[in-house]
Amino acid sequence: MDIRHPQPTELVEIINRISAAFAYKEGEGNVAKDFPQLYNPKNSNHLWAAFEGGKLAGHAGFYPGVMKVETLPIPVAGIGGVYTDSAFQNHGVASKLVKKCAEEAAKEGAALAFLWSDKHEFYGKLGFHLVGRQWTIQLDPKHASFLRVKGEKSGLKAADVRVAEGEVGPEFLQQSRTKIEAYPVGLARTAEEHKLYMQSGACRVLSAWVGPQLVAYFLIGKGKDLANYVHEWAGDEAALHHLAAQCLETFGHSISVISPQFMPDEVNWIYSLDELGVPLRAEYMALVKLLDFNKVKALLKDYLTKLGLNSGDLVIEKSGDNYQIEWRKKTRLHFDEVKFMRLLFGPDMPAQQELKAFLPVRLWYWGMDSV
Numbered sequence: 001m002d003i004r005h006p007q008p009t010e011l012v013e014i015i016n017r018i019s020a021a022f023a024y025k026e027g028e029g030n031v032a033k034d035f036p037q038l039y040n041p042k043n044s045n046h047l048w049a050a051f052e053g054g055k056l057a058g059h060a061g062f063y064p065g066v067m068k069v070e071t072l073p074i075p076v077a078g079i080g081g082v083y084t085d086s087a088f089q090n091h092g093v094a095s096k097l098v099k100k101c102a103e104e105a106a107k108e109g110a111a112l113a114f115l116w117s118d119k120h121e122f123y124g125k126l127g128f129h130l131v132g133r134q135w136t137i138q139l140d141p142k143h144a145s146f147l148r149v150k151g152e153k154s155g156l157k158a159a160d161v162r163v164a165e166g167e168v169g170p171e172f173l174q175q176s177r178t179k180i181e182a183y184p185v186g187l188a189r190t191a192e193e194h195k196l197y198m199q200s201g202a203c204r205v206l207s208a209w210v211g212p213q214l215v216a217y218f219l220i221g222k223g224k225d226l227a228n229y230v231h232e233w234a235g236d237e238a239a240l241h242h243l244a245a246q247c248l249e250t251f252g253h254s255i256s257v258i259s260p261q262f263m264p265d266e267v268n269w270i271y272s273l274d275e276l277g278v279p280l281r282a283e284y285m286a287l288v289k290l291l292d293f294n295k296v297k298a299l300l301k302d303y304l305t306k307l308g309l310n311s312g313d314l315v316i317e318k319s320g321d322n323y324q325i326e327w328r329k330k331t332r333l334h335f336d337e338v339k340f341m342r343l344l345f346g347p348d349m350p351a352q353q354e355l356k357a358f359l360p361v362r363l364w365y366w367g368m369d370s371v
Helices: 008-021 041-046 093-107 120-124 141-153 170-181 191-198 237-251 269-275 293-306 337-345 353-357
Strands: 002-004 047-052 055-069 072-084 112-115 129-131 134-139 162-165 186-188 204-210 213-220 229-235 255-260 280-283 286-290 314-319 322-327 331-335
Touching: 002 093, 008 047, 008 055, 008 072, 041 047, 041 055, 041 093, 047 093, 055 093, 072 093, 072 293, 093 112, 129 337, 134 237, 134 269, 141 237, 162 237, 170 191, 170 204, 170 213, 170 229, 204 237, 213 237, 229 237, 237 255, 237 269, 269 280, 286 337, 293 314, 322 337, 322 353, 331 337
Parallel strands: 072 112, 229 255
Antiparallel strands: 002 047, 047 055, 055 072, 055 186, 112 286, 129 286, 134 255, 134 280, 162 204, 204 213, 213 229, 314 322, 322 331
16 A cells, blocks of 8 residues: 555545545535645645555545643644545555554654544544543523623623624734633644634634724634534633624524633633533543653643742653653552543543642643644
């Protein structure tokens, strides 16, 4: 089997096949429009295709980025576009392509690789584990009136808010990037990456304005599998209430909001929703593969220093498939890779009180294609 970068004409065929596999209809665009970062021509050296006897057997790619982990940078890669032609299924094509992406991402310096799939068992065999914490919040039309009242009580009158859809001009791009970059978790985006992301084909961008000031925005939908999901959001608490209410009133159906597990002093909006009785569901954040143990170890050390703790009190070691955490030469814990990753990044909580001061560390993948 020949695994290599696809030629431009071959990539057109790949995009058409993946789009057909995801049941894109005429006029709906394709995966390249929905995931423009992955299929950006500048990212072509991160796309891989498998050929057997001159025939396309499958495809996968990755997009490199820098993740903010409590404001600290760590290089990561998002893997997506995983596709196997029906004639070559059950021949290990997808496994080889995903492994190739992970290997190449590691060579380029990525510490972690991410992907989203419901095929947990399959990707588990390739070293991807369900890791991290997120909330999924279900907002129904019945919540709209309560959200309006909450927005008014938070100091912003509904009459002062202008809600727009599809306004992604220079002012919106600049102000929305400033808002999302203020959060301590997520992906660091360049202005160009932010523009690509906001103008993805399937996205509905709804924004709330008070005069010339952007006060909140929603990015709804990202690909065929995230319709009616608020995939990214940012803004002031009162404005977010009014924007959510406007969406519910306009759409006439429920929407789901995906959120990092923010702290109250970072984003109080989530906690105010809980007070209104809006259901919050705790879930894993993504399937994650550890690519560079030493970089993750260094991240933990830097995080301890950021918290004002002595990084020398923490010893993290790896021997084969075994991981050890030692704290102040007293607490010694041993793990396999799955439990190690889930303790470091959630959702597992350490039983030891002294470790709860810094574990788990939050991962979040806002800022890149949902690949």
